[in-house]
Amino acid sequence: YNLVFLGVTYLVPVTAMAICYTLMGRELWGSRTIGELTQRQTESIKSKRK
Numbered sequence: 001y002n003l004v005f006l007g008v009t010y011l012v013p014v015t016a017m018a019i020c021y022t023l024m025g026r027e028l029w030g031s032r033t034i035g036e037l038t039q040r041q042t043e044s045i046k047s048k049r050k
Contacts, residue, residue, distance in 0.1 A: 037045075
C-alpha cells in the first residue's frame with residue numbers, strides 16, 4: 001500500500017513534470033531568438049549592397 005501511495009502521489013507527478021520540462025527546454029533551446037537573421041535574410045542584405 002505504501003509503495004502504491006508513493007508512486008501515485010510522488011513518482012507519477014515528478015515523472016510527468018520532468019517530461020514536460022524536457023520537451024519545453026528542447027523547444028526553447030532549439031528555436032531562434034527574436035530578431036535573429038535567417039540565412040535567406042543575410043543573403044538578401046548582401047545582394048542589396050552589391
